[in-house]
Amino acid sequence: MPTYTAPARDARFIINEMLDLASYGNLPGFEMATPDVVDAVISEGGKFSAEVLAPLNRIGDEEGCTRHEDGSVTTPKGFKEAFDQFREAGWGTVAHPEEFGGQGMPHVLGFALEEFISSANQAFGMYPGLTNGAVSALIAQGSQEQKEKYLPKMISNExxxxxxxxxxxxxxxxxxxxxxxxxxxxxxxxxxxxxxxxxxxxxxxxxxxxxxxxxxxxxxxxxxxxxxxxxxxxxxxxxxxxxxxxxxxxxxxxxxxxxxxxxxxxxxxxxxxxxxxxxxxxxxLKAMFIMMNAARLGVGIQGLSQAEVAYQNGVTYALDRRQGRALTGPSEPEAQADPIFVHPDVRRMLMDAKAFTEGMRAFCLWGALLVDLTHKAQTEEERQEADALIGLMTPVIKGYGTDKGYEIATNMQQVYGGHGYIEEWGMSQFVRDARIAQIYEGTNGVQAMDLCGRKLAQNGGAAIQAFFKLIGEEIAAAKDVDGLGDMAGKLEKALGEQQAATMWFMQNAMQNPNHLGAGAHHYMHMMGIVTLGLMWLRMAKTATERLASGSEDKAFYEGKLATARYYMDRYLPDAGALRRKIESGSDSLMALGEEAFATAA
Missing domain, CATH: 2.40.110.20 (Butyryl-CoA Dehydrogenase, subunit A; domain 2)
Structure with missing residues (x-):
C-alpha cells in the first residue's frame, strides 16, 4: 500500500527562509503569517492530509462516485466524513477575505495546503479546489448582493x-x-x-x-x-x-x-x-478567466503533488527492493543482493524527481506570493509588476508543471518495475490521476500558445523583459557568493538560450505564425527549466547562508546544495536542445499532406 507524508520541512524552508514571508509583515494579511503560525498551519495541514485524506485515496479510486435514479450522487466511503472534518477545521478558509468569513492569510499558505491535500487525495481536493476558483470569480465580478448571499457559505465550505x-x-x-x-x-x-x-x-x-x-x-x-x-x-x-x-x-x-x-x-x-x-x-469570459487562472495554478500544483507522492513511494521501494549488485562492487556484501537504490539509472530517476518536486514547490509558492502582491503590494507599480509576472508564469506553472509531474509519476512507477504495473502497489493510480492535469483547464498545448502567442508580446513584451531582468540580476549577485559561481554561470547560459529563442520568435513568427505554434511547447518547457533554475539558485543561496551561520540542520542544507548542483548539471542543458528545436521552425512539421497520415492497407 502506498504511503504519504507531507513535505512540511521543505515547505517551511521555502516559505520562512527562501521567500522570507515575515519580511512582508507590513502588508495586509501578512502580519498574521508569522513563522510560528506558518509552522502550525503547515504541520497540522500536513497531518490532516496524511492521516485523514491519504487513507481514502485508494478507496476513492476503487469505489468511484455513484449516480442514483433521481440524479443525486454519493461520493466514496469516508469522503463525506472527511469533508466534514475539513470544513470544521476551517482548512478552506485560510487565504480567503475576512470580510466573508475567511482568515485573510496569504495565498502562499493556501497553496502549500493545496499541495498536501492533492498529494494525499487529488480527487477529494478537487471539491474545495473548484470552490476556491468560483469564490475568486465572485469576489472579482459579483455584485455586492451576490457576494453577501453566496461567499460566506462557499468560503466555509458549507x-x-x-x-x-x-x-x-x-x-x-x-x-x-x-x-x-x-x-x-x-x-x-x-x-x-x-x-x-x-x-x-x-x-x-x-x-x-x-x-x-x-x-x-x-x-x-x-x-x-x-x-x-x-x-x-x-x-x-x-x-x-x-x-x-x-x-x-x-x-x-x-x-x-x-x-x-x-x-x-x-x-x-x-x-x-x-x-x-x-x-x-x-x-x-473575462469573469470566467479569473476563475480559470486560479484553477490553472491549482492544476499546476496537482502536477507537483502527484510527482511528490509518487517520488516518496519510489524512494521507499528503491531502498527496500534488492536486485543485483552496485557497479562499483557490493554495497552490502552480507546480503544476497543490494538495494536497487545503488544503481545509477534508478538514482537518475529519483534525483530527477527530487530536483523537480523541490524546485516546482518553490516555483508554485513564489507564484502564490506574486498573487498576494498583485493585490497587497504597497505601490501600484509593484502590484502591476507582480500581476504581469504571475500572468506570464501561470501557463508555465500549469503546462510545464503537469507535463513534468506526469513524467515523474511514470518514472516512479518504473522504479517499481513489474510491481509498478500491479494495482495493489498504488503507483498506477498516481499515474492515472496525474494524466488529467495535462488536459483540463486548457490543455497544455493551449497553455503553450497562451504563453507564446499572448503573454510574450503583451504590453510590448514588458513581462518577459521584467523576468529576464530579474533573473539576470540574481545571477549577477550569486556570482559573488562562494560556491554559487558555477551554478550561476550555468543558469546564465540557459537564460541566454531562452533569450535567443524569444528573439527568434520575434523575427520569424510574424511572417509565419506556424513557426510560433511549432515551437510553443518547447518554449514553455524551456521557460519552466530556466525558472526552476532560478528557484534552485535562490534555494542554494539560502542554504549557503544557513550553513555559514552554523545552522544545526546541516544535513538538510547540504542536501539542498547537492540537489541544486544536480539540477544545474542535468536539467539546464536541455534549454539548448529546446532552442535548436524552436529554431528549426515549422517547415518539416507542416510539410506532409493529410493523405500521408493515412495507413495504407
Whole structure:
C-alpha cells in the first residue's frame, strides 16, 4: 500500500527562509503569517492530509462516485466524513477575505495546503479546489448582493462551487457554446443547455452547490464576445439565506474516467434553471478567466503533488527492493543482493524527481506570493509588476508543471518495475490521476500558445523583459557568493538560450505564425527549466547562508546544495536542445499532406 507524508520541512524552508514571508509583515494579511503560525498551519495541514485524506485515496479510486435514479450522487466511503472534518477545521478558509468569513492569510499558505491535500487525495481536493476558483470569480465580478448571499457559505465550505464551460460540441473554442439564458420578469434568467466534464458537479458533501455557468442571452454575438456568466445554485437561496426549492439543474451521468474516480465529473443538464448574471452582459469570459487562472495554478500544483507522492513511494521501494549488485562492487556484501537504490539509472530517476518536486514547490509558492502582491503590494507599480509576472508564469506553472509531474509519476512507477504495473502497489493510480492535469483547464498545448502567442508580446513584451531582468540580476549577485559561481554561470547560459529563442520568435513568427505554434511547447518547457533554475539558485543561496551561520540542520542544507548542483548539471542543458528545436521552425512539421497520415492497407 502506498504511503504519504507531507513535505512540511521543505515547505517551511521555502516559505520562512527562501521567500522570507515575515519580511512582508507590513502588508495586509501578512502580519498574521508569522513563522510560528506558518509552522502550525503547515504541520497540522500536513497531518490532516496524511492521516485523514491519504487513507481514502485508494478507496476513492476503487469505489468511484455513484449516480442514483433521481440524479443525486454519493461520493466514496469516508469522503463525506472527511469533508466534514475539513470544513470544521476551517482548512478552506485560510487565504480567503475576512470580510466573508475567511482568515485573510496569504495565498502562499493556501497553496502549500493545496499541495498536501492533492498529494494525499487529488480527487477529494478537487471539491474545495473548484470552490476556491468560483469564490475568486465572485469576489472579482459579483455584485455586492451576490457576494453577501453566496461567499460566506462557499468560503466555509458549507456550500461548494463549480465552473461550467465545456459542452459536448465545444471545449477550448467557447464562442461555440449553445447554452441559452433567457430573461425572466424578476431579473433572473432561465438557463437551458448541457454542460460536460463538470468536476464536483453533483455530490452529497455540501448543502448546496453554486454553479458558475457560461451562456448566451438572446441576440448575443455568436462568438466569445456574446458570452455571459451566471450564478446558478443547485437550491435557490432565499433572501434570508435559507435554502428554497430545487433548481432545474440535474446530473445526467457521471463520466467514466481514466483516473480521479473519487471526484464526480458530471454531465449537467440545465432545464430552465434560474440563474443570475455575474458582471456585465456579454462580458462573461473575462469573469470566467479569473476563475480559470486560479484553477490553472491549482492544476499546476496537482502536477507537483502527484510527482511528490509518487517520488516518496519510489524512494521507499528503491531502498527496500534488492536486485543485483552496485557497479562499483557490493554495497552490502552480507546480503544476497543490494538495494536497487545503488544503481545509477534508478538514482537518475529519483534525483530527477527530487530536483523537480523541490524546485516546482518553490516555483508554485513564489507564484502564490506574486498573487498576494498583485493585490497587497504597497505601490501600484509593484502590484502591476507582480500581476504581469504571475500572468506570464501561470501557463508555465500549469503546462510545464503537469507535463513534468506526469513524467515523474511514470518514472516512479518504473522504479517499481513489474510491481509498478500491479494495482495493489498504488503507483498506477498516481499515474492515472496525474494524466488529467495535462488536459483540463486548457490543455497544455493551449497553455503553450497562451504563453507564446499572448503573454510574450503583451504590453510590448514588458513581462518577459521584467523576468529576464530579474533573473539576470540574481545571477549577477550569486556570482559573488562562494560556491554559487558555477551554478550561476550555468543558469546564465540557459537564460541566454531562452533569450535567443524569444528573439527568434520575434523575427520569424510574424511572417509565419506556424513557426510560433511549432515551437510553443518547447518554449514553455524551456521557460519552466530556466525558472526552476532560478528557484534552485535562490534555494542554494539560502542554504549557503544557513550553513555559514552554523545552522544545526546541516544535513538538510547540504542536501539542498547537492540537489541544486544536480539540477544545474542535468536539467539546464536541455534549454539548448529546446532552442535548436524552436529554431528549426515549422517547415518539416507542416510539410506532409493529410493523405500521408493515412495507413495504407
Amino acid at each position: 456550500w461548494t462551487g463549480t465552473m461550467n464551460l465545456t459542452e459536448p460540441h465545444c471545449g477550448t473554442d467557447l464562442g461555440m457554446i449553445r447554452t441559452k439564458a433567457v430573461p425572466n420578469d424578476d431579473g433572473s434568467y432561465a438557463i437551458t443547455g448541457t454542460k460536460i466534464f463538470i468536476s464536483a458537479g453533483e455530490h452529497d458533501m455540501a448543502d448546496n452547490i453554486i454553479h458558475l455557468v457560461l451562456a448566451k442571452t438572446p441576440g448575443a454575438p455568436d462568438s466569445t464576445k456574446g458570452i455571459s456568466l451566471f450564478v446558478v445554485p443547485k437550491f435557490i437561496v432565499e433572501d434570508d439565506g435559507s435554502l428554497g426549492e430545487r433548481n432545474g439543474v440535474t446530473c445526467g451521468s457521471i463520466e467514466e474516467k481514466m483516473g480521479i474516480h473519487g471526484n464526480a465529473t458530471c454531465v449537467l443538464n440545465y432545464d430552465g434553471a434560474k440563474g443570475w448574471m455575474v458582471g456585465e452582459e456579454n462580458k462573461g
